[in-house]
Amino acid sequence: MSDATLDSVFVMLCDWRGHCTWSSKTSRYWEVGDFPWTNLNDQSQEKAKTQFSRVVTLRETQAIEVANQQGICFRCWMWPLQSPDVAVCVLGMQIPTEMSRLTAREMECLELLAQGTETRDIAARLDVSLSTVHTHLKRAREKLELPNVETLISFAARYCYPPSNPLTPRQP
Numbered sequence: 705m706s707d708a709t710l711d712s713v714f715v716m717l718c719d720w721r722g723h724c725t726w727s728s729k730t731s732r733y734w735e736v737g738d739f740p741w742t743n744l745n746d747q748s749q750e751k752a753k754t755q756f757s758r759v760v761t762l763r764e765t766q767a768i769e770v771a772n773q774q775g776i777c778f779r780c781w782m783w784p785l786q787s788p789d790v791a792v793c794v795l796g797m798q799i800p801t802e803m804s805r806l807t808a809r810e811m812e813c814l815e816l817l818a819q820g821t822e823t824r825d826i827a828a829r830l831d832v833s834l835s836t837v838h839t840h841l842k843r844a845r846e847k848l849e850l851p852n853v854e855t856l857i858s859f860a861a862r863y864c865y866p867p868s869n870p871l872t873p874r875q876p
Contacts, residue, residue: 712798716740720760720791722753733772740794743772752780759784759792769799776801779863799863802848810844813837814864817857 715728722739733743741752748770755766763784771777777799782792806814809830816826823841827834845856 714796716794716796717785717790718756718792718794719789722756722792725790741770743774745771745773745775748772755782756792777803797863800848803863805847806844807840810840810847811864813840814844814856814860815866817841818860818863818865 714731716724716734717726718740719725722741724734724736724738724740726736727734734740741749741756744752751768752770755768758764759766759782765784766782767780768782769777769779778796779799780794780796782794785791785793803811812830813826816829817823821829823837824834827837830837841853841856845853848856848859850856850859
């Protein structure tokens with residue numbers, strides 16, 4: 705049976721102190737027994753430690769974006785687990801480096817697009833014209849070197865969904 709996970713995605717299980725007890729990927733950045741934040745840059749290390757402690761102590765799900773010492777960025781979600789040996793599950797996804805080319809407004813448009821917001825509603829929410837939204841999306845598509853709108857929508861759904869907005873069903 706082949707591995708069903710994507711190359712840019714990993715799952716890690718950690719004990720309550722933060723040591724990795726299992727990982728879905730072998731990595732040059734960490735091994736079983738290491739802290740997951742070992743190879744992160746200084747700012748990301750502090751953020752990861754703080755959010756990890758919230759998961760362990762307050763049992764809160766957390767989502768963060770971090771960068772390693774090589775400048776590669778990741779979006780990570782952390783969930784508390786009920787096992788005495790395994791306290792936290794971490795799902796991490798590498799963020800494409802091309803995203804650093806986007807302006808804040810282009811990212812806002814992609815985040816809203818990722819949530820299924822229609823372009824006219826994006827325009828209303830950002831208080832800009834519809835043509836401005838189309839321009840932001842066109843420039844984002846060009847910067848990301850994506851061939852068409854369909855791939856932009858797919859890209860947005862995969863990489864631009866806001867980490868602070870949980871994927872939960874809407875209540876009627």
